[in-house]
Amino acid sequence: MPSIDELHTGNLLWLVAAGYVGYIIYHLLYNLFWHPLASFPGPTIAAVTPLYKAYIDLVAKSSFVHTLEKLHAQYGDIVRVGPNEIHFSSPSAYLEIYNAYNKWDKEKSLYHSFGEDRSSFGFLTYNEAKERRDVLLKLFSKKAIADVQGLVLEKVTKLCDSFENLGSKPADLFYAYRCMAVDVITYLCFGNDIDAIGAPDYEAPIVKAMDSSLPVFIGFKHSSLLKGSIMNCPPRLSKIVSPATSGLVDLQQLLKGQINDLTKDPKNLQNLPHSTTIYHQLLRPDAYRSGTVPSVGSLYEESQALLFGGADTTGATLMHGSFYILTLPTVYAKLKAELLRAWPVLNVIPSLSELEKLPYLTAVIKESLRMSPGVASPLPRVVPSSGATIHKTFIPGDVVVEMSSHFVHRNETIFPNPDEFIPDRWLESKVNDLDKWLVAFSKGPRRCLGSNLAWAELYLCFAHVFRKFTVEIGPSSPKKLEWRDCFLPEYRGPHLKAILTKAAA
Numbered sequence: 001m002p003s004i005d006e007l008h009t010g011n012l013l014w015l016v017a018a019g020y021v022g023y024i025i026y027h028l029l030y031n032l033f034w035h036p037l038a039s040f041p042g043p044t045i046a047a048v049t050p051l052y053k054a055y056i057d058l059v060a061k062s063s064f065v066h067t068l069e070k071l072h073a074q075y076g077d078i079v080r081v082g083p084n085e086i087h088f089s090s091p092s093a094y095l096e097i098y099n100a101y102n103k104w105d106k107e108k109s110l111y112h113s114f115g116e117d118r119s120s121f122g123f124l125t126y127n128e129a130k131e132r133r134d135v136l137l138k139l140f141s142k143k144a145i146a147d148v149q150g151l152v153l154e155k156v157t158k159l160c161d162s163f164e165n166l167g168s169k170p171a172d173l174f175y176a177y178r179c180m181a182v183d184v185i186t187y188l189c190f191g192n193d194i195d196a197i198g199a200p201d202y203e204a205p206i207v208k209a210m211d212s213s214l215p216v217f218i219g220f221k222h223s224s225l226l227k228g229s230i231m232n233c234p235p236r237l238s239k240i241v242s243p244a245t246s247g248l249v250d251l252q253q254l255l256k257g258q259i260n261d262l263t264k265d266p267k268n269l270q271n272l273p274h275s276t277t278i279y280h281q282l283l284r285p286d287a288y289r290s291g292t293v294p295s296v297g298s299l300y301e302e303s304q305a306l307l308f309g310g311a312d313t314t315g316a317t318l319m320h321g322s323f324y325i326l327t328l329p330t331v332y333a334k335l336k337a338e339l340l341r342a343w344p345v346l347n348v349i350p351s352l353s354e355l356e357k358l359p360y361l362t363a364v365i366k367e368s369l370r371m372s373p374g375v376a377s378p379l380p381r382v383v384p385s386s387g388a389t390i391h392k393t394f395i396p397g398d399v400v401v402e403m404s405s406h407f408v409h410r411n412e413t414i415f416p417n418p419d420e421f422i423p424d425r426w427l428e429s430k431v432n433d434l435d436k437w438l439v440a441f442s443k444g445p446r447r448c449l450g451s452n453l454a455w456a457e458l459y460l461c462f463a464h465v466f467r468k469f470t471v472e473i474g475p476s477s478p479k480k481l482e483w484r485d486c487f488l489p490e491y492r493g494p495h496l497k498a499i500l501t502k503a504a505a
């Protein structure tokens with residue numbers, strides 16, 4: 001016979017379990033019938049639980065942006081994709097969410113999944129981000145980037161030299177462009193020349209580590225417990241627990257070591273190869289309204305944000321553009337002809353500002369930015385407590401609203417034949433109208449901080465590669481560039497390869 005105490009404990013456990021089940025059922029019913037978004041269209045499962053999105057990302061391992069295409073086809077321009085989350089598909093809604101006037105917070109579970117909470121990218125509020133952005137913008141303004149174009153050119157030239165050394169062996173452009181972008185950022189921002197371009201077959205450990213950590217971050221988005229247990233592990237242990245992030249852990253150690261040296265003795269700044277690293281700017285107390293330099297942890301997170309923000313995105317844009325240039329002979333011929341006209345003698349290299357004046361090259365870059373997924377995911381923002389009207393619909397306060405640039409860039413009214421690479425569309429009349437819809441760098445106060453650097457890399461890299469070489473698509477290259485939404489795109493299938501033969505003069 002159980003004792004009275006045992007009976008009491010048993011009853012208590014039942015009561016707690018019943019209370020928990022009751023709470024969950026109430027929660028599900030609330031989300032379905034009484035939540036302020038109850039009347040918004042969308043799948044029922046998405047309305048009741050955030051596990052719907054977790055299922056798409058982690059179990060089905062499918063692509064949320066591609067799922068959204070189907071959801072909008074079924075439910076219309078506004079879809080409830082989570083209990084408190086709405087996605088829009090109409091291009092005008094994009095400009096209503098992301099614009100200079102809306103200083104809306106970023107949503108926490110996504111933006112704190114990357115371990116960059118104390119960086120320009122990871123700060124949730126406008127005010128925190130603004131203080132950091134104001135300091136960094138001095139390094140990323142159009143003028144600042146024009147001043148350091150020589151450093152970018154150095155890496156683009158190194159990439160071209162490495163192509164030359166390959167002879168008739170195909171170059172893996174998927175990795176090669178990323179290596180170039182990593183070398184630009186690590187050299188320009190942190191003063192570290194890690195020579196990713198020099199890695200055999202461009203398989204630099206840092207580039208591979210960034211690639212394999214994308215799905216890990218998606219796991220972190222859905223489980224802060226998972227994130228806490230991996231990120232707070234000592235480096236050696238976290239490499240064993242999560243091999244996918246081991247290259248990243250090495251990079252963390254490298255940058256953290258550098259930051260420690262600099263914060264302990266700022267005189268070490270003089271040992272960096274040039275005076276325009278982010279540390280020169282970020283370690284100046286007078287650069288801040290508060291007069292206080294960020295913590296070592298925050299400085300590290302800023303460096304990780306810049307690396308992830310600038311490497312994959314720029315590399316992917318170059319790869320997408322190259323893929324279409326190589327598969328569309330007319331585009332290739334027009335680009336080559338313009339480059340030959342503007343740059344007749346190979347060793348008299350045009351400056352960045354001269355390249356910026358080339359209409360067809362500019363159109364190729366815009367079209368590459370449009371076709372590349374860039375930051376693939378919707379960018380979630382929290383509507384202020386007073387609510388907001390988007391797409392003629394009142395959205396209650398504290399609701400998360402979002403939209404992926406994919407839905408602007410693939411809109412067939414703005415971009416007829418949206419799945420085709422047509423640089424000429426940017427050259428036709430009413431060009432400025434079309435520029436308004438190029439949202440690869442997003443819009444508003446949280447727009448891309450590094451867009452001027454990205455443009456410089458795109459101009460220099462496309463011009464140098466396609467002027468200095470005759471480029472042919474390599475064997476085993478993909479017929480289509482397939483990707484999955486992991487915030488940044490995760491590519492599937494074979495890599496784009498090219499055979500680059502040095503041009504005569």
Ligand code: HEM
Nearest residue numbers: 120121309310313314374375379441442446448449450454
């Ligand atoms: C083609 C290349 C690039 C594309 C398509 C791109 C795209 C974007 C987009 C869409 C955002 C907004 C993200 C959000 O709201 O969550 C963003 C933010 C950001 N980007 Fe870029 N980016 C590129 C290159 C770069 C480069 C080269 C850097 C710097 C080295 C950089 C640094 C950043 C940072 C720090 C942010 C966060 C800004 C903030 O939240 O206030 N990006 N980028």
